[in-house]
């Protein structure tokens with residue numbers, strides 16, 4: 001085949017607005033593609049979403065495969081997967097990246113199973129490299145290195161799919177940086193005609209209730225996060241007070257989410273959101289690698305932990321060995337007093 | 348009009364290390380994990396899937412069959428399933444299944460479900476806590492050639508060969524209707540799993556796989572021979588069937604490590620980068636000084 005090799009990104013859109021994670025992945029795909037001379041392709045399904053296709057090109061894609069059909073107006077597994085499976089079989093992309101959103105995590109495994117290719121969930125980094133397979137006694141060039149924390153300790157695994165294509169991976173929002181939009185970029189919007197089969201419409205959406213999430217973890221300048229070291233609802237309320245005082249958001253470890261202190265959309269980490277705030281306060285969070293993966297690029301970290309050996313204390317800029325129930329009120333009090341002093345000064 | 352037809356359900360379950368109770372003993376000095384020190388539990392959301400299945404059975408009749416693929420000790424979650432109300436359980440175990448990624452896992456599950464034969468619904472937990480991938484459900488659905496409803500929170504109706512369910516999404520919720528058979532992945536907020544019933548636990552305490560017989564007999568010396576124990580289990584429907592790769596008719600190259608397209612290239616130990624850090628005493632004065640510094644550096648305020 002003489003066609004250029006390509007890296008695909010599944011473009012998620014709601015009412016024509018492209019999801020941030022899709023654009024972040026376009027940005028990373030661009031960086032991976034350039035040294036290899038590959039093409040960056042966005043796969044976009046929807047109805048009357050031409051403008052979204054332009055947006056994808058402005059953020060770095062060379063081509064957008066646009067499947068426009070009334071049946072594709074909102075996400076449904078089978079019609080969307082049909083388009084991806086058909087086009088991937090036809091065009092043989094090398095790499096196919098999907099955002100780790102609820103829809104992306106519904107779509108990617110369905111597509112990977114049909115294409116019989118490997119899929120790695122929740123990568124925290126993607127790179128290109130060579131892989132020497134001892135099993136097969138050969139070296140594979142320019143594979144996608146799918147990097148993610150390994151279960152059990154301070155370990156990071158690099159996963160490869162040497163023999164199957166495309167090499168598929170999902171990545172959560174915020175892991176990759178949003179590329180700048182460049183209005184002068186040009187690219188091709190290529191229409192593809194969906195080839196649905198009858199079974200693709202087995203599921204119908206009867207109704208949908210949209211709850212606009214008010215949680216803006218990714219953009220919050222300050223995040224006050226709590227973990228399993230929080231012992232009751234009252235203590236968790238202190239996190240909210242502190243976050244409000246600092247104009248920030250409340251974050252949480254998976255353990256705190258599982259304990260029911262707060263909703264899943266507040267989870268920071270590999271399988272939650274990746275954040276880079278000015279200040280991250282980790283209260284009663286041990287600092288497991290999956291949690292650190294989502295916050296270790298914060299500019300300043302304050303860790304509060306009763307266990308002096310907790311990994312979170314090791315990566316913190318301010319280490320406080322103490323009880324959250326005592327330390328949080330002290331921080332709140334210090335801030336309140338400062339703002340009162342400040343008011344007196346200005347009055 | 349609701350269906351009066353009974354509904355046959357297959358539940359997919361996994362035994363996982365209890366990542367919630369990772370204690371100091373579990374971490375070795377070099378920061379790796381001592382897996383033996385972790386207790387193994389029923390994956391939490393798989394319990395929600397089982398509960399959802401049992402509720403359907405309570406309402407419509409039918410059967411609930413639980414399958415798990417795993418090491419021989421995964422029979423523990425199958426016993427637990429029986430105690431909670433499952434009619435039938437199957438252990439898929441074979442050394443050749445080891446090292447499977449999600450694709451190879453879903454292939455084995457597909458073959459096992461097809462061997463069971465008739466089913467209306469397949470229910471699985473949204474994800475397993477040891478990987479959080481949420482891939483096996485959709486991949487199994489694709490392999491079976493049936494639709495999927497991920498993140499199912501409740502079943503609103505089963506009627507005329509179709510199921511209406513509510514999905515929980517980050518951005519709200521969705522009510523969908525789908526033809527059966529189909530596969531649902533169930534979220535933790537769906538229900539509170541019923542506890543094992545004491546009555547069932549007594550009746551099915553001895554449920555065991557063939558591989559567990561020897562160990563079981565040491566606990567129950569009143570069975571004079573292993574044969575006597577075996578006969579008792581058979582007579583009381585207490586044998587947990589074990590299926591191997593051969594039993595479900597899959598070739599070695601499509602399962603386990605060999606059937607997994609993903610390979611681990613390498614595992615790196617992460618060295619914690621100590622930052623330039625300040626130790627702050629948990630006293631009001633020290634904390635106030637830290638706050639002053641943060642304000643001064645325009646980090647806050």
Ligand SMILES: Cc1cc2nc3c(=O)[nH]c(=O)nc-3n(C[C@H](O)[C@H](O)[C@H](O)COP(=O)(O)OP(=O)(O)OC[C@H]3O[C@@H](n4cnc5c(N)ncnc54)[C@H](O)[C@@H]3O)c2cc1C
Nearest residue numbers: 227228229253254255269270271272284286306307324478
């Ligand atoms: C596949 C996978 C994905 C995962 N993804 C994520 C993810 O995205 N995000 C995430 O956070 N986790 C994730 N985890 C879980 C992660 O491995 C840890 O289990 C989790 O982060 C632990 O949360 P924690 O620090 O709150 O709890 P623990 O590890 O139990 O730590 C609690 C800490 O609180 C301290 N403490 C106790 N009492 C007090 C007190 N009174 N005052 C102060 N400190 C106190 C303790 O010393 C301890 O350090 C994932 C795990 C897996 C296997």
